[in-house]
Amino acid sequence: MKDLKIWMNGKLVSQAEAVLPVNSAAVFYATNVFEGLRAYWNEADDEMYAFRLAEHFVRFRESMRMMRFTIPYSDVDLYQAVREALSGNEAREDVHMHLVAYVLGTGLDATSPAGLYINPRRRPRVAEDSGIRCCVSSWQRTSDNAIPIRLKSGSNYQNGRLATLQAKADGYDQPILLDQRGHVAEGTGASFFMVRKGKLVTSPITSDILESITRTTLIEEICPNVLGMDVVEREIDRTELYVADEAFFCGSGYEITPIVSIDKFQLGDGGVGSMTQRIRTAYMSIVRGVDKRYPEWRTATYKGVRV
Numbered sequence: 001m002k003d004l005k006i007w008m009n010g011k012l013v014s015q016a017e018a019v020l021p022v023n024s025a026a027v028f029y030a031t032n033v034f035e036g037l038r039a040y041w042n043e044a045d046d047e048m049y050a051f052r053l054a055e056h057f058v059r060f061r062e063s064m065r066m067m068r069f070t071i072p073y074s075d076v077d078l079y080q081a082v083r084e085a086l087s088g089n090e091a092r093e094d095v096h097m098h099l100v101a102y103v104l105g106t107g108l109d110a111t112s113p114a115g116l117y118i119n120p121r122r123r124p125r126v127a128e129d130s131g132i133r134c135c136v137s138s139w140q141r142t143s144d145n146a147i148p149i150r151l152k153s154g155s156n157y158q159n160g161r162l163a164t165l166q167a168k169a170d171g172y173d174q175p176i177l178l179d180q181r182g183h184v185a186e187g188t189g190a191s192f193f194m195v196r197k198g199k200l201v202t203s204p205i206t207s208d209i210l211e212s213i214t215r216t217t218l219i220e221e222i223c224p225n226v227l228g229m230d231v232v233e234r235e236i237d238r239t240e241l242y243v244a245d246e247a248f249f250c251g252s253g254y255e256i257t258p259i260v261s262i263d264k265f266q267l268g269d270g271g272v273g274s275m276t277q278r279i280r281t282a283y284m285s286i287v288r289g290v291d292k293r294y295p296e297w298r299t300a301t302y303k304g305v306r307v
């Protein structure tokens with residue numbers, strides 16, 4: 001299957017042409033900020049829907065603000081760039097994209113000029129439908145006073161990389177990271193939710209987590225207003241993980257990924273929990289636009305667009 005082209009600084013180029021100089025801060029220090037986005041193909045509508053672009057752009061700019069650089073693109077330019085990356089590739093299937101702003105100067109204090117690329121890939125599957133086995137990592141989540149995980153910069157992800165490599169070496173699928181105070185933070189690229197005694201619980205945004213768009217989508221809309229389930233945001237202790245009835249990761253990339261065991265403690269009956277399944281079904285139907293509610297969350301990337 002052919003690789004999709006990359007949108008880089010205004011044009012679609014092949015993977016081989018999308019290169020960065022080795023002496024750039026982007027390559028050497030991973031001085032970049034990025035967003036991971038998904039777009040879903042809806043066969044009945046003959047349309048590709050990118051999910052919650054406006055919210056991704058807000059966070060993208062917050063990340064750049066914290067990393068002290070800017071890009072010469074308005075939000076309208078960003079919408080157009082995402083549309084071109086999808087319709088220009090004639091992608092008619094689910095796609096995951098990285099939207100990346102990078103710094104070209106050298107040195108730790110490099111701030112400009114900044115370039116931009118969008119790398120669309122055919123939807124990689126994160127997890128089997130049957131769920132994943134997690135461990136609690138001995139690597140601690142980087143704290144907000146070190147490298148704030150609230151922002152999405154490539155450099156942050158070495159923390160999750162170490163935790164993932166350790167988890168895999170120990171025979172697990174994915175780690176769960178604890179914050180400096182020993183409370184549950186999140187996964188390496190996903191927010192964490194559990195079900196205890198019938199209640200959905202997730203860590204607060206002060207637990208060194210990314211301010212996840214999927215997490216907000218579930219807390220503010222899908223759980224309470226579509227499914228009638230309230231979500232409690234509070235600190236989660238490690239041992240609560242071992243007696244949880246259900247748990248899942250959520251994120252643009254992970255979507256809703258069920259967790260079936262933690263540190264080899266089986267959750268519930270070891271299968272995908274019933275609340276997790278209901279949330280996953282509702283989420284997948286809304287992001288694809290099968291469920292037509294929340295049209296403001298879906299940006300059509302084909303209709304009315306000439307590339």
Ligand SMILES: Cc1ncc(COP(=O)(O)O)c(C=O)c1O
Pocket residue numbers: 036149186187188189190191209210211212213214215250251252253
């Ligand atoms: C560390 C981390 N936490 C959580 C998430 C989920 O965030 P979102 O729902 O905005 O994709 C991601 C994914 O981008 C992430 O990298």
